[in-house]
Amino acid sequence: MADPLRPGFWRLAQAHPTRLACVDPDGTEYRAGELLGRANRLVHALRGMGLRTGDGFCGLTPNGADGITLYLAAAQAGLYxxxxxxxxxxxxxxxxxxxxGAKAFVLHERYAAEGLRGADTAGLPEAARIGIGRVPGCTELGDLLARYPDVTPEDRTAGLPMHYTSGTTGRPKGVRRPLGGLDPDDAxxxxxxxxxxxxxxxxxxxxxxxxxxxxxxxVTQFSTTALHLGHTLVHMDRWSAEEALRLVERYRVTSTHMVPTHFKRMLHLPEEVRKAYDVSSMRWLIHGAAPCPRAxxxxxxxxxxxxxxEYYAATEGGxxxxxxxxxxxRPGSVGRPWPITELMIADDQGxxxxxxxxxxxxxxxxxxDFEYKGDREKTAAxxxxxxxxxxxxxxxDADGYLYLSDRRADLIISGGTNIYPAEIENELMAHPEVMDVAVFGxxxxxxxxxxxxxVEPADGAEPGPELAERLLRSxxxxxxxMKWPKSIDFIAEMPREPNGKLIKRRLRDPYWQNH
Known part of the structure; x- marks a missing residue:
């Protein structure tokens, strides 16, 4: 029998099936044995639909047990x-x-309209469509799982997530790694x-x-790693600063992954709200995905x-x-490389x-190793x-600590001088009347x-020339x-992805359209 103390969801779920494994945003709780059974049934179902090792499927689901079930099924069936x-x-x-190359598509009813439009455009047959809730033309997930046993599948082999990059410069690309043929528990x-x-x-x-x-x-990496270590996953449906504090207190949360935008919004809560919740259980408040201003x-x-x-990383690895x-x-540093990572800083000549x-x-x-699926040219470039x-x-620096300046695409060259927007954003974000800011050329x-x-003004700050003048004086x-903004415009809400990444092109492109 496998040692139940070793990490791995399947080992732990078999040893402790009543352990609380997952909490949905609506408060629904799932025990480890229940998640295990659902994932096993889904493996049998996908194989019944013709999926084999190396095939892939897609999911359009909200945070919660359904998405975790899809991940766990792929991870023990050799699927992407x-x-x-x-x-x-x-x-x-x-x-x-x-x-x-999806051979199946699992679609939640919340996203049915656009999901079905996408499936039709892609020419995905109805037999490959699985619905969560009422989704026209899809086999309902619960009905599908009920047709299959919850026993451990045969020929288990490790699968992998294949995430698509954010696509800030063109269409998203899938980051695909070779399957190693490992036992899922060992993987x-x-x-x-x-x-x-x-x-x-x-x-x-x-x-x-x-x-x-x-x-x-x-988010996938941190949450599934926590699951494989035997931690309970507590899901939020959408970000709310006060709700996050409530959940930390309610479930005695010990780890989480946030982005600097979350920090800023929590810090703007009234003092009495911040003090109303006990967050002393937190031991690993991890942040990344976007630069965090020093203040x-x-x-x-x-x-x-x-x-x-804090960490700095990429979908591609390391x-x-x-x-x-x-x-x-070393304030401002994003730290030293992971033990399995090596850094190199190169000039334009390589x-x-x-x-x-x-x-x-x-x-x-x-x-x-990885490739951008279907794009050897980008992989090589x-x-x-x-x-x-x-x-x-x-x-x-001399001790190997990395300091980020900016993205090359965001670099401003004014009068032959390189100006890094992140440096200016850092200073403006420290101002109490600023909720969010973007700087570009x-x-x-x-x-x-x-x-x-x-600038996205903080609550209570009135946008206009007077605020702009105060920000410049700061x-x-x-x-x-030479680094001061020549002008400041105001916006009601900054266009950021939910993972905190700023979609700067939406702000910058209109200024360049007729140039």
Whole structure:
């Protein structure tokens, strides 16, 4: 019999079937044995539909047990599982279905209109469509599972998620890794190595709060790793700062994954609301996906204590981690490489730059390879001597700590001088009247580009010339005047993805359309 103390959902669920494994946003609770049975039934169902090792299927589901069931089925049937962004329109969904080669599509009734439009556009037959709830033309998931036993499937082999990149520069691309033919239990144990980087412990008595949509790579990785360590997953349906605090207190949450936007909105809660909830159970408050302004990070550390960890990573693999102690001694750093990651900073000619000099950040994760599905050209273009890049700029110090400057696509060149928007955004975000900010270059006939800031005011702050003047004055003595925005516009809500990534092109493109 497998050692029940070793990590891996299937081992733990068989040993402790009554353990609370998952809580849906509406409060519905699922025991480990129940999740295990559902996942086993789904494996039998997918195989009955003709799916075989190496095939893929897609899911368009909200956060909760249904999405976890899809992941667990793929992970023990040798399948690729692609969760789809539920904000996508029909044509965007069709692209994912067709590009991934999906042999099945699981669709929640909440997203039925666009999901069915996507399935029709992609030419997916009705026999390959599975509905959760009432979805026309789809076999209902509950009815489908009822046809099959919950016994452990034969010929188990590890599958993988295949996430699509955010597509900030063109259509999303699937990041596909080769299947290794591992036993699913052994693969699950290997997956938990991610949490070792942060010092996260296995076993009962831990709960992980899922604050963002699980179609994002990091959210999937953190939540499923927690599940394989025997932690309870507590799902949010949509972000609410106060609801997050309530759930931390209610379930004694010990770990979570957030983005800086979450921090900012929690910090803007009234003091009496923040003090009303006991968050002392939190031991690993992990954040990433977007740069965190130093002032915001310092405030969160003061409030939550030394449980705030930062990381830098990519869907393609590899990353860095910064502990609370690291950040206090090297504020602004995103930490040192994971034990399985190597960094390289290179110039435009592909040569490695000296320590401290800014260049393009390249990463390599050992024993892990990937391709952008169906796009060998892009796969090759982003590689350099076995390393890959997502286009970020940065430098490392003498001790190997990484500091990010910006994305290459966002770099402003004004009068021949490089200006990094992230540096300006950092300073403006520290202002109490700013909820969110984006800085980018706009056309300037004399200088090539000039600095533009778009600000989402905090609650109670009145947008207009007076606020703009106060924000500019706040930069006095903190930024060289050449970096000050030449103008500030205001917006009701910043266009960010739910994982915190700013969709800057939506703000920038209108200024360049007629240039």
């Amino acid at each position: 599982y692609t969760p789809i962004n539920w904000h996508f329109t029909g044509p965007e969904i069709a692209h994912i279905l067709a590009d991934s 699950a144990e290997l997956i938990t190595a991610l949490f070792h980087v942060f010092g996260i412990e296995p076993g009962p008595g831990h709960a992980h709060l899922v604050t963002s949509p699980t179609y994002h790579t990091a 915001v990070k310092a405030e969160i550390l003061r409030w939550w204590g030394d449980c705030v960890y 990353g860095t981690v910064s502990t609370p102690e690291d950040w206090r001694t 040569d490695e730059v000296p320590t401290g000099e800014i260049g393009t950040v390249y990463m390599k994760m050992y024993a892990s 982003n590689r350099l001597r076995g390393f890959f890049t997502t286009g970020d700029l940065g430098h490392v 706009v056309p300037d006939d004399e200088w090539g580009q000039q600095v533009k800031a778009v 930069l006095q003595g903190r930024l060289a005047r």
